[in-house]
Amino acid sequence: MDELHARIVATVSIDVTDETDPGSKLVEALGDTPFACVIVLASPDVDLEAFTANLQGKINAPHILGARTAGEICDEGYSENKIVALGFPQTHFAASARMFEAIDDPDEVARGRDVLALRHAAQAQRQDFENEFAFLLVDGMSRREDAFVLNISTALGSTQLFGGSSGDGLRFESAPVFYNGLIRNNAAIVLIVRSNCRFKVFREDHFEPSDKRLVVTGAIPELRLVTEINAEPAAPEYARIVGIDPNQLSPFIFASHPIVVSVGDQHHVRAIQRVEENGHLRFFASIDEGMVLTVANASSITDHLQSVLEKLSEEHEPELIFACDCILRRLEAEQKQEIINMSAQLKKHRVIGFSTYGEQHNMLHVNQTLTGIAIYPPAYE
Structure with a gap:
């Protein structure tokens, strides 16, 4: 589906096989809502140069960040040839972000200082928003995810982090990330989000x-x-x-x-x-x-997924579950003919996200997990 799904977090899914200009389609779908940030997850078949150029100055958000995927998760469940976008409106979110180029740079002190500055910038925007999380996108072909996430963990303090390594389908050739029109390999993007919404960061495997x-x-x-x-x-x-x-x-x-x-x-x-x-x-x-x-x-990958998603909904139903799901989980589901059942669970629990070359959770880079965040309405709603 291509239409905008607007609850607290707006989501858009665009089938790139049906669109000659997916960038304009995404701009149209998001409309003029003022977003704190927009996260865009693009099929490896998308021409990133043309696509990202078409977004600049047309989406009402100071931070537009994204990555190439190894598959997408949208309102249909597991999918391919899609662009999936999540818009975090300023009514509930404040954000700061930065692209870190050349992530093999050994200057860990400067990197930590930059992450602290991001946290302060997000907090200054909305001091009344008490909840904070960090999201990381990193080149899945860089082989530097382990070192990078460990480097920034001290600067994050008690702020919980989750993230995913960009992908390239099963080609393993190039897995860039992009931020405000810049497309880079061997790079990472750190996003700090403040919110009045409640959330739970999780990491699970079976x-x-x-x-x-x-x-x-x-x-x-x-x-x-x-x-x-x-x-x-x-x-x-x-x-x-x-x-x-x-x-x-x-x-x-x-x-x-x-x-x-x-x-x-x-x-x-x-x-x-x-x-x-x-x-x-x-x-x-x-x-x-x-x-x-x-x-x-x-254990059964479908039963495990159902258990994880139901547990996230035990006390309150999430407005959205944003997931970084390892490509190897999708491959296992395909081999065991569980894709349809897995997709049904993802759709039922409104899971949006992408298939990754690896996942990050707090100070660790991990593999073959379902990692992400469940976002709940503010306590007063």
Whole structure:
């Protein structure tokens, strides 16, 4: 559907296969409402140069930020070839934002100072808005998400952060982010939002560690490459442990046989992106020699999604759930023929968002999770 869905947060979904000028369509749909910020999530088939140029000066918002996706989530559930936009009106939200270019820049002090300035700027706009969250968009091909989110965590203090790594479908070629007309690779956008609305930031996955262990005995951490597992070539050893022919390794297999690293009583997925021609495994997140990994067992992905969304609605129904959903979850749902059921749950609970190359939650970069925010009406409404 292309029309504007206007509750507290306005949402728009545009099918780019039907539109020769999706930028003008988005401008028309959003109208002249004064927004604190607009987040735009665009299919990799969209010409970003033409599209973003057509938005400048035409949407009533000081911050227009977005990313290329690995798939979209709209009012139909899982979808593709869409532009999905969320408009946060000034009646309920105040925002400040900044694009950080060259995120491999080692000046962590300056970066933290800039994030603090963003927080102060948002607070100064509406001191009567007591609730604050941070949203991060970052180039999913940069291999710097782990370091960047850790760098800014101190400056964020108690402000909860969620976010997603931009995507490029399953091509893995270029995953830029964009802000107020600038389109950049190797960049990140930090958005600070103040609101009188209540919200809940969440991160969920449907895995439990098994007793199948893998020890990384060879790695190139800066490239997120694993060369050896258990002192054997990485790809064949992973295939042996999960019981798969090495020649059948694919994104669908990685989605169905994830591996996790355990920290205390918590676990975090370290998802595999692809097999390189030399048999090395490239990961979506940081990896290093000596790391002990465990193959995880998956519960029903649809039942888990239903449980998560119902829990978010236990006390009050959210006005909107904005989700960063790992592309590997979609691939798993496709392989298990659960896409229709998953989409029905996403539609029922008004989930809007995109499929990502990774997710950020507070100080962590994670994989194969459903991460996001549920936004509720103000207490007085």
